[in-house]
Amino acid sequence: MKNTSERARFAALVLAADRHPGDPVAALGASGCKALTPVNGVPMLHRVVSTLQGSDHITNITLVGPPRALLDRDPFMQALLRRGEVAAVEPAASPAASTWLGLQHIASRPVVVTTADHALLRREIVDYFLEQSGASDCDVTVAVTPLATVLAMFPENKRTAIKLQGGPYCGSNLFAFMTPESQKLAAFWRNIEQQRKNPRKVIASALGFAATLRYLAGRLSLEEAMQRISAAVGVRVGAVVMPFAEAAVDVDSVSDYQLVERTLLQRAST
Known part of the structure; x- marks a missing residue:
């Protein structure tokens, strides 16, 4: 393990x-x-960019999308771009392709990847994930949140979850590409991104037949899943289990939007 005092x-x-x-x-x-x-x-x-700017772990921010013409019509984003606080590149045809493009644009490592619809993202969430990632020996880390943690705060929210021992777990839209070798995962992601709403297909693509059977039987652990994915991709992939329910909430639907707006209103009133 790396020295956790090294930021x-x-x-x-x-x-x-x-x-x-x-x-x-x-x-x-x-x-x-x-x-x-x-x-x-x-x-x-705006919320996501401001949260990232508030983290002492973040050195610079690059956007992949939206189109530059839309950013230029947004005074807040236009000012950040003009001052060089944020860079922007035009998006590719899919999230995985956009990630690959963005990683090519950023020469340094490590890189944390998140999404603009992560509207409940807080500095504490970002810092926790990056500190855990920095202390790992992985090429790539992926944030996951136990479904039980999400439902404890948002009991009526429906989240896609992968059934593993100690879970199920929800994806949390935070990925750390720690080393140059980590780009292999971006290529792998492109191959399975169309299956992201079907956990069984993702598991089958990543783990192979035997591990898929264990997954379906509920006997595959998170650690074993990461080991199998690492072997399939050819890089060390690890999971960071997040203690924050909000980490698993993105805005994929109108119901998600309503949930996030209610949560932000409650947060502002406390």
Whole structure:
């Protein structure tokens, strides 16, 4: 293990492009772009960027999407771009392809990747994930949150979860690419991104037949899953189990949007 007193400094990559036309969350805002849709009065992208800027672990921020023309019409983002506090590249055709593109744009490692719809992201969440990632011996770390943790705070929220021993676990839209070799995972991600809402297919793609059977029987542990994925990809992949329910909440739907807005209103009133 690395010395936890050594503070790793991360570049940040924010995936901020719309995945498909006619996104129902994008339709809730005036910009026509999901990332710039306001939640409780503040565009989601503004919230994520401000959170990343508040972390002492983050050195610079790069956006992949939305299109530069939309950013130039947003005074807050335009000012950040003009001052060089944020860089931007045009998005690719998919989240995985955009991640690959962004990693090519950022020469240094480590890089933390998150999404613009992570509207409940807080500095504590970012710092915890980056500190755990920096203390690991992994090429890549992936944030996961126990479904029980999510439901304890958001009992009516429906989240896609992967059934593993000690779980189920929800993805949490935080990825740390620690080494140059970590880009192999971005290529792997491109191959399975269309299956992300079907955990069984993801497991089958990543782990092979025998491990898939163990997964279906509920006997596959998180650690074993990471070991199998590491072997499949050819890099050391580890999971950071997050103690924050909000880490697993992104805004994929109107119901997610309503949940996040309620949560932010409650947070502002306390």
